[in-house]
């Protein structure tokens with residue numbers, strides 16, 4: 752009886768983490784973008800000390816498994832800018848894929864917000 756209750760509680764806990772409306776992304780500043788990016792990580796290629804960022808990369812949050820690469824250099828279009836406040840990443844403008852899954856979302860303070 753108690754075991755069942757624990758299992759049920761655990762399932763609710765897990766689904767609460769993965770199935771809630773906002774998906775969480777952490778970020779990593781790297782010298783080179785990885786070949787196989789991890790889930791829920793936004794990679795930034797650039798120089799942390801100079802606050803100079805070139806590319807962003809993430810796996811599409813919709814689950815389609817595509818890797819999205821975003822240009823962060825402002826003299827190349829289209830271009831996105833990243834803001835890191837309190838160790839949380841925000842991206843502007845929103846990401847709107849024109850191919851495949853056509854996902855449209857914002858990354859705000861480390862959370863995916865669907866449009």
Ligand SMILES: [Zn+2]
Pocket residue numbers: 811812813814815816817852853854
């Ligand atoms: Zn997708």
